[in-house]
Amino acid sequence: MKPCRYGTHRVLEPLGVLPQAAYRLDNTMEIADNEMLIEVKTLNIDSASFTQIKQATGADPVKMAQMILDIVAKRGKMQNPVTGSGGMLLGKVKAVGKDFPQQTAVGTRIATLVSLSLTPLRIDAIEAIHLDKDQVDIKGQAILFASGIFSPIPTDIDEHIALSALDVAGAPAQVAKLVKANDHVAILGAAGKSGILCAYMAKKMAGANGKVIGVISNDHKLADLQSLHACDEIIIASATEPMDVYRKVLAVNNNEQVDVTINVVNVPNTEMTSILITKNTGIVYFFSMATSFTKAALGAEGIASEATMLIGNGYTKDHAQFTLDLLRESKELRILFEKRYGK
Numbered sequence: 001m002k003p004c005r006y007g008t009h010r011v012l013e014p015l016g017v018l019p020q021a022a023y024r025l026d027n028t029m030e031i032a033d034n035e036m037l038i039e040v041k042t043l044n045i046d047s048a049s050f051t052q053i054k055q056a057t058g059a060d061p062v063k064m065a066q067m068i069l070d071i072v073a074k075r076g077k078m079q080n081p082v083t084g085s086g087g088m089l090l091g092k093v094k095a096v097g098k099d100f101p102q103q104t105a106v107g108t109r110i111a112t113l114v115s116l117s118l119t120p121l122r123i124d125a126i127e128a129i130h131l132d133k134d135q136v137d138i139k140g141q142a143i144l145f146a147s148g149i150f151s152p153i154p155t156d157i158d159e160h161i162a163l164s165a166l167d168v169a170g171a172p173a174q175v176a177k178l179v180k181a182n183d184h185v186a187i188l189g190a191a192g193k194s195g196i197l198c199a200y201m202a203k204k205m206a207g208a209n210g211k212v213i214g215v216i217s218n219d220h221k222l223a224d225l226q227s228l229h230a231c232d233e234i235i236i237a238s239a240t241e242p243m244d245v246y247r248k249v250l251a252v253n254n255n256e257q258v259d260v261t262i263n264v265v266n267v268p269n270t271e272m273t274s275i276l277i278t279k280n281t282g283i284v285y286f287f288s289m290a291t292s293f294t295k296a297a298l299g300a301e302g303i304a305s306e307a308t309m310l311i312g313n314g315y316t317k318d319h320a321q322f323t324l325d326l327l328r329e330s331k332e333l334r335i336l337f338e339k340r341y342g343k
């Protein structure tokens with residue numbers, strides 16, 4: 001079969017779908033003319049997926065490694081069967097087919113910007129699991145299709161920090177488009193990786209007369225979030241408890257709902273909280289991979305909310321550059337990323 005720009009030539013089961021929806025991909029590592037071969041160093045597993053794997057194995061690194069190996073052996077890609085999500089990877093270009101659109105020098109360090117849930121992957125060995133970073137060092141190889149985007153790793157930012165930021169690059173870049181001056185914005189999961197990027201960006205867009213309300217489930221990362229000076233209010237409450245969060249948000253927001261809600265948590269059952277705290281005319285941005293379309297759609301209908309609900313597409317134009325620039329522009333963000341995701 002002539003190799004397809006979207007990688008359908010690698011779909012083994014079921015035939016006719018694109019690689020993301022496929023159950024199993026062909027992960028043999030001989031590249032077609034329009035593919036790129038990558039020597040993989042680190043997988044950045046999507047937070048919802050990593051959390052699920054951790055919970056299912058009692059956070060035992062040996063069992064986690066086995067679970068990851070089993071998934072990739074079965075599917076030819078790292079797509080968590082429970083969450084459906086993937087992540088992205090860091091590696092070096094090993095070979096480039098003659099028809100691959102972005103001819104890149106062999107040896108260039110890159111991070112892929114397409115999901116592991118559609119990336120053919122072979123793992124030869126798992127070398128380390130970084131429980132606090134959602135990262136897994138491996139020996140292995142991966143394939144990028146002609147439609148697959150990637151970012152060269154910059155020379156001024158540590159590669160693991162860049163990998164962490166690039167994993168969620170779509171979120172702050174979308175916040176820049178959604179939040180307007182003077183908006184009141186709530187961020188569920190505000191102290192997480194995408195949470196701190198989104199909180200910073202939301203404050204930047206909303207300005208001094210706007211308001212950013214961070215919702216976090218416990219005080220472990222409270223000091224981190226405070227050090228960012230991005231949230232006007234920080235609420236400690238679980239995003240899985242809609243009425244509690246609703247009361248607390250209204251209490252700090254002149255008894256009103258917010259204009260924009262950004263959902264960046266990594267657990268299920270937070271749809272109604274997001275919708276309930278948002279004005280009828282407002283916007284809910286569901287970046288969380290644990291979001292259920294059914295729960296959001298039927299839940300909104302159930303409380304007669306007309307809020308606009310957006311699926312958190314991980315891609316928006318120039319998102320990689322945009323997000324790396326945030327780490328260059330904000331000393332506070334950079335310090336937090338270095339502390340959490342640096343060596």
Ligand SMILES: NC(=O)c1ccc[n+]([C@@H]2O[C@H](COP(=O)([O-])OP(=O)(O)OC[C@H]3O[C@@H](n4cnc5c(N)ncnc54)[C@H](OP(=O)(O)O)[C@@H]3O)[C@@H](O)[C@H]2O)c1
Pocket residue numbers: 046047048049085167168170188189190191192193194195215216217218220237238239240264265266267286287288289290312313314315
């Ligand atoms: N749309 C996309 O393309 C895309 C791309 C990448 C990631 N994602 C998704 O985006 C989400 C965030 O990713 P991330 O890398 O930023 O994850 P992260 O760093 O793990 O952050 C998630 C945050 O949610 C918090 N949280 C967990 N349960 C909560 C609850 N009940 N109430 C309030 N907060 C709670 C966590 O707090 P604790 O640490 O205290 O538990 C953590 O701070 C994940 O669902 C991930 O799968 C989406």
